[in-house]
Amino acid sequence: MADSPYVPPKVWSPDTVNGGRFATINRPTAGAREEKDLPVGEHPFQLYSLATPNGVKVTIMLEELLEAGHKGAEYDAWTVNISEGEQFTSGFVGVNPNSKIPALLDRSGETPFRIFESGAILVHLAEKFGLFLPTDPAARAEVLSWTFWQVASGPFMGGGFGHFYAYAPEKIEYAIDRYAMETKRIFDVADQRLAQSRFLGGEEYTIADIANFPWLAPFVFGTIYNDAKTFLSIDEYKNVARWVEEIAARPAVKRGRIVNKVWGEPDTQLRERHSAADFEGKRLD
The missing domain is CATH 3.40.30.10 (Glutaredoxin)
Structure with missing residues (x-):
């Protein structure tokens, strides 16, 4: 029963x-x-x-x-x-x-x-x-928008998907489906943006990239939430992968x-x- x-x-x-x-x-x-x-x-x-x-x-x-x-x-x-x-x-x-x-x-x-x-x-x-962080108002607004996009998106990926997929004491299908959907949507937003520009805020490396990289990169590398990379088909997001590899090579990032x-x-x-x-x-x- x-x-x-x-x-x-x-x-x-x-x-x-x-x-x-x-x-x-x-x-x-x-x-x-x-x-x-x-x-x-x-x-x-x-x-x-x-x-x-x-x-x-x-x-x-x-x-x-x-x-x-x-x-x-x-x-x-x-x-x-x-x-x-x-x-x-x-x-x-x-x-x-x-x-x-x-x-x-x-x-x-x-x-x-x-x-x-x-x-x-x-x-x-x-x-x-x-x-x-650019001083030009339009460029600054773009960078801040992508920075705080990550601040808003992080809880869906960590406390949402990560918690219910990897840490919760029981697997709840509805919760996993809900947050898997949102995590993939977040990756698609980033992937579409990175098809248009080298970095999230534009053509220059900014705090928008510094904020987003530590969240997106572990999914690309397959080092977070067990087999989340496979479960979420992260390899689909080619532009995100290109961006991750470029940032990961920076000495300061290492x-x-x-x-x-x-x-x-x-x-x-x-x-x-x-x-x-x-x-x-x-x-x-």
Whole structure:
């Protein structure tokens, strides 16, 4: 006999939730759960993150700025292990009340201040250093549109498709179909755009590419959500693949992808980053 269909209660309670893989950290409340200060290094920027797609956006951006000669973009990158709830310490909540990575502390001026949300961090750094974001109003609008298109699309790919396809405690056909449809639509939007231009924002590499690459590339490479590449027929999106390969070859991108990485082969991990020397002996392919 089939299970009875789920009927939502009149008032929802978290006590009945089967959180699956994330049961130990998911709660319907915000704020710190543990008093603990964050580490602080010597550089102008202090990054607290993990090498998830959202985290990689910022490490790529910082490495690109350094590659372009902006020494003022030097940073210390500290790993925040979200599986162990380190995003709920008082120190981290102080730099991001939403308890999500990445979070950045800008200490380059007289008064340090925080920036949280990956899209906001990219815009802040682009404006501060005058790079990867055009000043022409029309070009700027195009780049910002594609940047925040990714910010809006990411939850469908990660928390939607990725969660129900790879992490949920049970396979729910409707949920997987719903988010597989949306993920493929997102890829088609990008593929059609990249048939028209070299990069998402136009003919120049910008924060639009830096924001989107860490999300789209793992599907192209087949390194995210088990066999998602096959399941979603990602090889159909030839223009996205061309764009991914070009960006992946950039030296700064190779470095940025391994910062705060704590899985995989040891020589592909860089748990903390404090100087360019930290990349010595690491595989950047």
